[in-house]
Amino acid sequence: MTVRILGLVGSLRAGSHNRQLAEAAVKLAPEGVDLVLYEGLADVPFYNEDIDAEGSVPAAAARLREAAGEADAFLLFSPEYNGTIPAVLKNAIDWLSRPFGAGALSGRPVAVIGTAFGRYGGEWAQNEARKAVGIAGGTVLEDVRLSVPDSVNRFAELHPADDAEVAGQLAGVLTGLSAAVPARV
Template sequence: MTNVLALVGSLRAGSINRKLAEAAEQHAPEGITLTTFDGIVDLPFYNEDIDGDTPPAAAVAFRDAVAAADAVLLVTPEYNGTMPAVLKNALDWGSRPFGASPLSGKPLAVIGSAFGQYGGVWAHDDARKSAGIAGAKVLEDVKVAIPQSVVRFAETHPREDAEVVELVQGALRALADAADERVAV
């Protein structure tokens, strides 16, 4: 069983990207479980002064969740041409402690949807870059950017869109394969 931890870059309850994570959870291929970690909203802005011997409880819970997962799936919209601050902050917390972070070597993929015609590719590119620098093993070839989200999902949940389900399942299979490779090494 491959355990994938999803981090959603939108905090809005009705977020299309949250619904995309729900679709991934509901349609995860056999042998893969996906759990969305909602606690990134509780993470304080990263500050090395508070990340010492007793980091904030929210940071400990987050790092434990990342460490327990076999792989990470970032599901993000695009805010002003980049990823949301809450997701970048989570990556900052996940990148520490330096040299022993829970993200270090962890397979990670980025997917998402945005209103624009490109589906959030700038945010996805930035998220992949930041996650790679943070130490994750970013799956650069997994690219799921669904454009026109407000129109496309106006009356349909992403879990009911066959194309979306297929794309999400492909991303999860790639993460599972990368997690298996990591264990085999």
């Protein structure tokens, strides 16, 4: 059985260290794990219940929901913006939380990881993302974590995939997340 994980990157910047961390996770995914990074979060409009009605859901939001509907689990990569979760990631969580009680996140395993310039590696933002995902109905894996501090210096000349310590930790995250996916019958 192949476990399908949808990765959501909370930074839109092409050279983002969280984007690099996500790329490393794709590269390091173990056999039986298919990690796909969702492209297009920048196109999803801010959540508005007025436009979230049958027949009027924006195409970009519908595509996000469709991709999420095909996933067995989710891996969120969160930088820290002003001590909290980036708006683009929160917006994705909002769209995936609906319809209430039956959104794409509902009952599915979710892990939140990331890197940031500060000495805590973005833990505040990651905790906020875990809180939002839990309220949205996702099954937050509290013990599957990775916060890489000092990203600006640590990844100045080294891609996360080439950092042995980070690569090992990413492999552990992917193994832990895929193990949380219930077996299909």
